[in-house]
Amino acid sequence: MSKKRASPGDDEIKPPEISEAHSKLLTELEDEHSRLVIADQFASLYKLIPFYKKRNESLKTIDKFWLRALQNHGAFVSLYGNHTEDLEALKYLENMWVERFEPDPRAFRLEMHFKENPFFTNTVLSKTYSLKTPPS
Numbered sequence: 001m002s003k004k005r006a007s008p009g010d011d012e013i014k015p016p017e018i019s020e021a022h023s024k025l026l027t028e029l030e031d032e033h034s035r036l037v038i039a040d041q042f043a044s045l046y047k048l049i050p051f052y053k054k055r056n057e058s059l060k061t062i063d064k065f066w067l068r069a070l071q072n073h074g075a076f077v078s079l080y081g082n083h084t085e086d087l088e089a090l091k092y093l094e095n096m097w098v099e100r101f102e103p104d105p106r107a108f109r110l111e112m113h114f115k116e117n118p119f120f121t122n123t124v125l126s127k128t129y130s131l132k133t134p135p136s
Helices: 020-059 065-071 074-080 084-090
Strands: 093-100 108-114 124-129
Touching: 020 093, 065 074, 065 084, 065 093
Parallel strands: none
Antiparallel strands: 093 108, 108 124
16 A cells, blocks of 8 residues: 655745855845846946937837837836826927936936927926835
């Protein structure tokens, strides 16, 4: 007669314990890796800025490009797709630009550049997003 296998989870296998010193070493290595990845991302973003500027000049020739782009974005449509006044204002949107901040490129300012319009007097509307370090 064959021995019946235990159900998954019946024979709990615990991971081997590691020393506090090794745990600290692994944490330091993970932190260093994260810093290097962020630095690499930031360097890559800066290399792309000339391309983005060139692309923006080309996009200006396409009538209502940014309105069309936003209306094709699922999350945007689910939030703002039924707001007629917002969509009317976005007909005046000429350009969008993202400015990244050092030392962490995940922090940024989104700028929306508008033509003269009946909805607001500012030609640039911006929103800054930053990350807070979680408490230790």
